Amino acid sequence: MSASTLVHLLLLLLAAAAATSFTPTASASTDAIDRNSSLTGNQTLVSAGGVYELGFFSPAGADDGRTYLGIWYASIPGPTTVVWVANRQDPVLSSPGALQLSADGRLVILDGSNATVWSSAAPTTGNITARAAARLQDSGNLVLSADGSGSDEQSVAWQSFDYPTDTLLPGMKLGVDIRAGITRNITSWRSPSDPSPGDVTFKLVIGGLPQFFLLRGDERIYTSGPWNGDILTGVPYLRAQAFTFEVVYSADETYYSYFIRDPSLLSRLVVDGAATQLKRFSLNNGAWSSFWYYPTDQCDFYAKCGPFGYCDTARSPPCSCLPGFVPRSPDQWRQRDWSGGCVRATNLSCDGTGDGFWVVNRMKLPQATDATVYAGMTLDQCRQACLGNCSCGAYAAANNSGGVGVGCVFWTVDLLDMRQYPIVVQDVYIRLAQSDIDALNAAAADNHQRPQKSKLIIIVVATISGVLLVAAVGCCFWMMKKTKAQRKRQSDDTASSVPPSTADFQLPYRVRSQPSLSPVRGQQPDEVSGELRYAGEKDVDLPLFDLDVILAATDSFAEHKKIGAGGFGPVYMGVLEDGQQVAVKRLSQGSAQGAREFMNEVKLIAKLQHRNLVRLLGCCIDNDERMLVYEYMHNQSLDTFIFDEAKGRLLRWQKRFEIILGIARGLQYLHEDSRFRIIHRDLKASNVLLDRNMVPKISDFGIARMFGGDQTTAYTRKVIGTYGYMSPEYAMDGLISIKSDVFSFGVLVLEIVTGRRNRGSYQPELDVNLLGYAWMLWREGRGIELLDDALGGGFHHSRALRCVQVALLCVEAQPRNRPLMSSVVTMLSSDNAVLPEPNEPGVNPGMTTSSDTESSRTRSATANYVTVTRLEARSTGHSSL
Ligand SMILES: *[C@@H]1O[C@H](CO)[C@@H](O)[C@H](O)[C@H]1NC(C)=O
Ligand SMILES: *[C@@H]1O[C@H](CO)[C@@H](O)[C@H](O)[C@H]1NC(C)=O
Ligand SMILES: *[C@@H]1O[C@H](CO)[C@@H](O)[C@H](O)[C@H]1NC(C)=O
Ligand SMILES: *[C@@H]1O[C@H](CO)[C@@H](O)[C@H](O)[C@H]1NC(C)=O
Ligand SMILES: *[C@@H]1O[C@H](CO)[C@@H](O)[C@H](O)[C@H]1NC(C)=O
Ligand SMILES: *[C@@H]1O[C@H](CO)[C@@H](O)[C@H](O)[C@H]1NC(C)=O
Ligand SMILES: *[C@@H]1O[C@H](CO)[C@@H](O)[C@H](O)[C@H]1NC(C)=O
Numbered sequence: 001m002s003a004s005t006l007v008h009l010l011l012l013l014l015a016a017a018a019a020t021s022f023t024p025t026a027s028a029s030t031d032a033i034d035r036n037s038s039l040t041g042n043q044t045l046v047s048a049g050g051v052y053e054l055g056f057f058s059p060a061g062a063d064d065g066r067t068y069l070g071i072w073y074a075s076i077p078g079p080t081t082v083v084w085v086a087n088r089q090d091p092v093l094s095s096p097g098a099l100q101l102s103a104d105g106r107l108v109i110l111d112g113s114n115a116t117v118w119s120s121a122a123p124t125t126g127n128i129t130a131r132a133a134a135r136l137q138d139s140g141n142l143v144l145s146a147d148g149s150g151s152d153e154q155s156v157a158w159q160s161f162d163y164p165t166d167t168l169l170p171g172m173k174l175g176v177d178i179r180a181g182i183t184r185n186i187t188s189w190r191s192p193s194d195p196s197p198g199d200v201t202f203k204l205v206i207g208g209l210p211q212f213f214l215l216r217g218d219e220r221i222y223t224s225g226p227w228n229g230d231i232l233t234g235v236p237y238l239r240a241q242a243f244t245f246e247v248v249y250s251a252d253e254t255y256y257s258y259f260i261r262d263p264s265l266l267s268r269l270v271v272d273g274a275a276t277q278l279k280r281f282s283l284n285n286g287a288w289s290s291f292w293y294y295p296t297d298q299c300d301f302y303a304k305c306g307p308f309g310y311c312d313t314a315r316s317p318p319c320s321c322l323p324g325f326v327p328r329s330p331d332q333w334r335q336r337d338w339s340g341g342c343v344r345a346t347n348l349s350c351d352g353t354g355d356g357f358w359v360v361n362r363m364k365l366p367q368a369t370d371a372t373v374y375a376g377m378t379l380d381q382c383r384q385a386c387l388g389n390c391s392c393g394a395y396a397a398a399n400n401s402g403g404v405g406v407g408c409v410f411w412t413v414d415l416l417d418m419r420q421y422p423i424v425v426q427d428v429y430i431r432l433a434q435s436d437i438d439a440l441n442a443a444a445a446d447n448h449q450r451p452q453k454s455k456l457i458i459i460v461v462a463t464i465s466g467v468l469l470v471a472a473v474g475c476c477f478w479m480m481k482k483t484k485a486q487r488k489r490q491s492d493d494t495a496s497s498v499p500p501s502t503a504d505f506q507l508p509y510r511v512r513s514q515p516s517l518s519p520v521r522g523q524q525p526d527e528v529s530g531e532l533r534y535a536g537e538k539d540v541d542l543p544l545f546d547l548d549v550i551l552a553a554t555d556s557f558a559e560h561k562k563i564g565a566g567g568f569g570p571v572y573m574g575v576l577e578d579g580q581q582v583a584v585k586r587l588s589q590g591s592a593q594g595a596r597e598f599m600n601e602v603k604l605i606a607k608l609q610h611r612n613l614v615r616l617l618g619c620c621i622d623n624d625e626r627m628l629v630y631e632y633m634h635n636q637s638l639d640t641f642i643f644d645e646a647k648g649r650l651l652r653w654q655k656r657f658e659i660i661l662g663i664a665r666g667l668q669y670l671h672e673d674s675r676f677r678i679i680h681r682d683l684k685a686s687n688v689l690l691d692r693n694m695v696p697k698i699s700d701f702g703i704a705r706m707f708g709g710d711q712t713t714a715y716t717r718k719v720i721g722t723y724g725y726m727s728p729e730y731a732m733d734g735l736i737s738i739k740s741d742v743f744s745f746g747v748l749v750l751e752i753v754t755g756r757r758n759r760g761s762y763q764p765e766l767d768v769n770l771l772g773y774a775w776m777l778w779r780e781g782r783g784i785e786l787l788d789d790a791l792g793g794g795f796h797h798s799r800a801l802r803c804v805q806v807a808l809l810c811v812e813a814q815p816r817n818r819p820l821m822s823s824v825v826t827m828l829s830s831d832n833a834v835l836p837e838p839n840e841p842g843v844n845p846g847m848t849t850s851s852d853t854e855s856s857r858t859r860s861a862t863a864n865y866v867t868v869t870r871l872e873a874r875s876t877g878h879s880s881l
Contacts, residue, residue: 030045030046031045031046031047031048031135031136031137032045032133032134032135032136033045033099033100033101033133033134034101034131034132034133034134034148035101035103035130035132035133037101038098038099038100038101039054039055039056039098039099039100040096040097040098040099041056041095041096041097041098042055042056043055045136046074046136047074047136047137047138047140048137048138049138050074050075051073051074051075051138051140052071052072052073052074052083052136052137052138052139052140053071053072053073053074053136054069054070054071054136054142055069055070056068056069056070056092056095056096056097056099057070057072057080057082059082059192059193059194059195060080060192060193061191061192061193062193062194065093065094065095066091066092066093067091067092067095067096067097068085068086068087068088068091068092068195069085069086069087069092069097069099069109069118070082070083070084070085070086070195071083071084071136071140071142071160073266075266076266076283076286081268081288082195083140083165083167083169083268084140084142084160084164084165084167084169085165085195086107086109086118086120086160087109087117087118088165088189088195088196088197089196089197090109090117090118091117092109092111092112092117093111093117094111094112094113095111095112096112097109097110097111097112097117098110098111101132101133101134101144102119103128104122104123104128105122105123105128105132105144105146105157105158106119106120106121106122106123106158107119107120107134107144107158108120120144120158121158121163123144123146123157123158124156124157124158124180125146125154125155125156125157127146127147128146128157129146129147129148131147131148132144132145132146132147132148132157133145133148134158139161139169139170139171140160140161140169141159141160141161141169141171141172142159142160143156143158143159143160144156144157144158144159145157161173162180162182162184163184164184164185164186165186165187165189165195166186166187166188166189166195166198166270166271166273167186167268167269167270168186168258168268168269168270169268169269170258170259170260170267171257171259172184172257173253173255173256173257174186174202174203174204174212174255174256174257175204175210175248175253175254175255175256176204176206176253176254176255177252177253177255178251178252178253179252179253180253183203183204184255185201185202185203185204186201186202186203186269186270186271187200187201187202187271188200188201188271188272188273188274189273190273191273198273199216199217199273200214200215200216200221200271200272200273200276201214201215201271202214202215202271202278203215204254204255204256205369206254206369207369207370208226208368208369208370208371208372208373208409209226209227209228209365209368209369209371209373209398209409210226210227210247210249210254210369211223211224211225211226211227211232211234211367211368211369212224212232212256213302214271214276214277214278214294214295216276220302220303221276221295221301221302222278222294222295222300222301222302223302223367223417224294225364225365225417226365226367226368226369226371226409227247227249228365228396228397228398228399228400228426229249229398229399229400229401229402229407230400230401230403231400231425232247232256233363233364233365233425233426234300234364234417234419235294236364236421236423236425242260242261242262242265242267242282243258243259243260243261243267244258244259244261245257245258246258246259265282265283266282266283267280267281267282267283268280268281269281272293275293275732276732277293277294277295278293278294279292279293280292280293284776284779285779285780287840289772289775289776289840290840292768292772296769297313297723297724297759298311298313298318298723298731299311299312299313299318299419300419302416302417303339303341303367303416303417304318304319304338304417304419305318305319305320305338305341305418305419306319306328306338306339306340306341306342306416307341307342307414307415307416308321308322308325308341308342308343308344308414308415309321309322309325309338309341309342309418310322310360310363310418310419310420311418311419311420312419312420313723313724313759314422316565316722317336317338318723319333319338321341321342322342322360322415322418322430323358323360323430323432323436323440324344324345324346324358324430324432324433324436324437324440325342325343325344325345326342326343326344326345327340327341327342327343328340328341328342328343336720341414344432344433344436345433345436346432346433346435346436347433348390348393348431348432348433349433349434350390354433354434355387355431355432355433355434356431356432356434356437357383357386357395357429357430357431357432357437358429358430358432358436358437358440359427359428359429359430360420360427360428360430361420361427362420362421362422362423362425362426363418363419363420363421363425363426363427363428364417364418364419364420364421364425364426365396365409365418365426365428366394366411366415366416366417366418366428367415367416367417368409368411370411370413371409371410371411371412371413372409372410372411372412373398373407373408373409374398374407374408374409375398375399375407375408376407377406377407377408378406378408379395379397379405379406379408381408382395382397382407382408382409382410383395383429385408385410386410386429386431387431389410389412391412392410392411392412392431393411393412393413393414393415393430393431394410394411394415394428394429394430394431395408395409395410395411395428395429395431396409396410396426396427396428396429397409397426397427400426405426405427415428415430543617543618543629544618544619544620545618545619545620545627545629546620547620547622547625549576549577549620550574550584550620550627550629552577553574553575553576553577553582553584554572554573554574554584557570557572557586558572561573561574563583563636564636564637569585569586569587570585570586571583571584571585571586572584572586573632574629574632580632581632581634582617582629582630582631582632583629583630583631583632583633584627584628584629584630585627585628585629585630586625586626586627587625587626587627587628602616602619602628605628605701607674607676608669608670608674608678610665610666610669610674611662611665611666611695611697612662612663612665612666612669612695612696612697612698613666613669613670613697613698613699614630614631614633614689614697614698614699615630615631615697616628616629616630617629617630617631630699631691633689633690633691633697633699634690634691634692635689635690635691635692635694636689636690637685637686637687637688637689637690638659638685638686638688638689638690638696638752639684639685639686639688641690642656642685642751642752642755642788643685643751643755643756643757645790648755648788648790649790649792651694651790652791652792652795653791653792653795653800654795655694656752656753656791657799657800657803657828658694659688659690659694659696659752660749660752660753660803660828661825661828661829662695662696663683663688663696663698663745663748664745664821664824664825664828665825666696666697666698667680667683667698667741667742667745667821668820668821668822668824668825670698670741671738671741671820671821672738672820672821672822676706676707677706677707677738678701678704678705678706678707679704679705679706679707679736679737679738679740679741680698680701680704680741680744681703681704681705681720681721681730681736681740681741682700682702682703682704682720682721682722682725682744683698683725683741683744683745683748684722684724684725684744684747684748685748685751685752685757687699687700688748703720703721705736713735713736713737714735714736714737715733715734715735715736723759724747724757724758724759724769725743725744725747725748725758726740726743726744727739727740727742727743727744727811727815727842728743728813728842729815729842730743735815737815738820738821739815739816739818740815741821742810742815742818742819742820742821742824743810743811743815743818743842745807745810745821745824746806746807746808746809746810746811746818747770747771747807747810747811749803749804749806749807749810750770750771750774750786750804750807750808750811751770753786753787753788753800753803753804753807754770754774754786754787754788755788755789755790755791756770756788757770758770758771771811771841771842772841773786774786774804774807774808774841775808775838775840775841778804778805778808778838783801783804783805784797784800784801786804787800798831799831802827802828802831802835803828805835805838806819806824806827806828806835808838808841809827809835809836809838810824811841811842812838812839812840812841812842813839813840813841813842814839814842817839
């Protein structure tokens with residue numbers, strides 16, 4: 001009797017013992033199968049350290065009996081997290097399935113009638129012996145070794161790591177192995193119940209400089225940016241304490257891979273098909289959380305700003321043309337459609353002398369898969385090479401691995417997918433006509449002599465205004481009939497009878513009985529609806545200012561009167577004749593969208609009166625000019641305090657709490673108490689103004705939406721707002737509801753409490769933004785560490801923690817789990833209310849199919865708020881199963 005037969009017998013005995021003792025997992029005490037054994041039904045292999053388990057499984061929700069051979073975590077109780085599937089396209093339809101090792105060294109899956117449904121690729125080494133075995137390693141790799149040794153790399157005949165499904169585990173490679181002829185990419189499951197390949201893939205594209213793309217079908221969604229020898233230029237923060245990342249770029253193979261320093265930490269990188277995202281999940285305290293995901297912000301979307309445009313989240317709007325370039329279609333560009341990109345202001349001369357270069361810094365390199373790379377060149381040679389090729393439009397260093405840029409990459413194609421970061425990434429040298437370079441140099445020099453420049457502007461503006469003055473002075477469109485005298489009187493009246501800012505809640509529209517003007521149910525709302533619907537109303541008592549009054553108040557829009565820039569134009573501080581200070585928002589001229597926003601804002605705000613909403617005093621329309629006149633806010637916007645180290649100290653805890661409560665009340669009024677249901681859509685620190693007494697007032701209703709009585713949700717095709725504050729379902733699907741405002745409110749509260757911006761407070765060591773960071777600390781019971789140092793001491797930490805908890809409830813992924821603002825106000829103002837435990841913040845925009853029905857049930861759901869939250873509590877952490 002040979003040794004192997006003995007082993008086989010022993011195994012059989014063990015299996016029999018296991019079966020009779022009713023502990024089927026005991027049969028899983030092996031980590032390998034060989035030529036003489038097989039794995040059937042619910043038998044499993046468990047890796048030696050008990051990390052991973054391999055066996056047949058039926059995906060959640062697959063009730064047709066399909067089973068697949070997969071690998072999952074052995075140590076995690078609860079829903080199975082499958083990290084690899086062998087036969088993702090070939091399910092076993094008649095159970096039980098069986099895994100065997102065939103004589104020619106292939107793993108084969110047989111179904112209940114012994115038909116082969118799947119087999120692995122032919123072994124890469126020809127010397128399959130009788131001792132060949134497939135062993136599940138603690139890395140999650142199923143390794144078939146020709147001689148059963150398992151450890152010797154020479155003997156690897158096949159391994160599951162070469163055939164990733166939707167998950168990249170530590171140590172797996174994503175990329176191209178040219179020697180072995182293997183391409184390793186990860187592709188989403190078709191659905192949570194179907195592991196067959198879906199349409200979202202993350203893969204390496206080689207050529208020029210290598211870079212990774214997230215694709216949906218053929219459409220590019222996101223790219224990591226080219227590898228520059230040091231970093232992936234689109235992932236400048238790819239550093240974290242717990243991980244090491246590796247990109248290997250050589251003639252033989254190119255790949256991305258990562259490792260975890262602490263082997264007890266479980267982490268996986270997954271392509272999420274529903275969200276169209278690449279996500280990193282880590283297991284913390286028994287639950288999966290994904291702090292890290294791409295695309296993260298609007299600038300991450302592939303070629304967001306078109307050819308020769310670049311994106312910067314710190315700017316509004318985020319897209320700009322590269323220096324020396326102008327929008328291809330200025331109209332589209334103004335309407336925030338940047339896809340057309342930019343074109344040169346001046347054509348290149350192309351004779352080798354008439355052109356030069358302008359350097360732009362901190363850049364994600366343009367897509368370089370079609371770029372030309374010369375590894376050996378110096379930057380100077382690169383410049384010459386670029387000048388010598390008429391089609392070359394830009395160059396950069398190709399290899400930054402030594403800390404200095406060497407090598408040469410130049411582009412003879414459109415520059416796509418550039419973005420600017422706040423930190424150093426890489427310089428790109430843009431080729432421009434010499435005349436443009438001279439102009440840019442002159443402009444740069446001009447910047448040092450600002451006063452001169454602003455004088456020029458005043459003259460220009462004054463001249464334009466003078467011309468406009470001659471034109472008929474018309475004001476708010478629906479009041480054209482009113483006489484000049486009436487207008488004048490009203491204007492004077494209101495100017496002098498503005499209620500003090502401490503005037504308490506005024507809800508005039510509750511007592512007025514008006515015929516309902518709510519939108520026709522079932523009608524698909526769009527950007528325009530909700531707008532003219534109210535135009536017929538006669539109850540808008542809005543003062544109309546003459547243009548000359550405004551010009552006098554603002555010194556003809558003098559530069560020194562400028563106090564800021566809203567979404568659609570600059571804001572000026574002004575003093576009316578009677579001494580009242582006002583803020584004048586002057587809409588950008590000729591912007592079609594601005595006009596629409598203007599009408600929207602006037603009609604909305606005129607109807608809203610609340611202590612925590614900024615008060616509209618009047619408006620003015622004059623030809624192309626449109627202006628809104630607001631009460632002046634002495635302390636400007638909230639962001640100037642909380643994000644400023646010095647001014648932040650002026651806002652102690654009690655003040656911050658009052659501000660939070662004030663904003664909550666203002667928002668509650670908008671959502672629930674005013675006659676209309678109003679979604680602000682752009683709540684953020686810079687849109688909260690502070691009056692003389694630091695009472696917060698919500699402002700900027702330029703993109704607000706009005707809903708009729710029963711309407712709770714709408715979809716929009718045009719997602720506008722501010723990243724960092726946008727809820728996932730709005731950012732990804734354009735789904736608008738009051739819960740999207742609640743999300744923004746939650747972000748804002750965290751910012752107020754921590755004194756840090758959500759956007760731009762990315763923690764490189766931890767790989768999290770503010771929401772993720774807050775969540776992490778909260779879950780570890782370290783919520784107190786979030787509080788801004790500027791808060792000082794001497795206050796009740798429990799109340800501050802209550803604010804954090806409420807904020808985390810507000811930023812939950814599922815809109816239905818977020819509280820209504822009325823609940824928020826209650827939770828904040830009562831020290832005894834029992835609050836639900838928050839779930840992971842919203843980074844998972846995939847589950848919108850049910851949102852419509854959910855949101856329309858918002859009110860009833862909130863009555864059972866605590867229950868709903870608890871029921872959902874466990875499901876949010878798991879993505880694919
Ligand atoms: C495994 O299958 C056997 C028989 O098919 C069944 O009795 C047993 O409960 C199963 N075990 C598990 C853990 O599903
Ligand atoms: C499948 O093959 C095994 C062994 O080769 C045999 O014992 C079994 O009866 C076969 N089952 C069917 C359904 O043919
Ligand atoms: C396979 O066998 C051949 C000859 O038997 C030997 O030269 C070769 O080194 C073996 N390869 C491996 C990977 O063991
Ligand atoms: C992913 O890689 C496999 C081969 O490993 C290939 O068949 C498939 O086409 C690739 N998918 C994409 C989208 O490139
Ligand atoms: C610039 O070049 C484009 C095409 O190369 C041409 O159509 C255009 O007329 C040129 N513009 C000027 C001002 O020469
Ligand atoms: C310019 O560079 C491109 C890309 O390397 C190349 O295809 C083309 O032939 C070059 N043109 C000239 C005139 O050298
Ligand atoms: C980048 O430069 C380093 C030396 O600084 C060199 O070792 C490496 O091979 C270069 N990489 C490529 C892809 O040329």
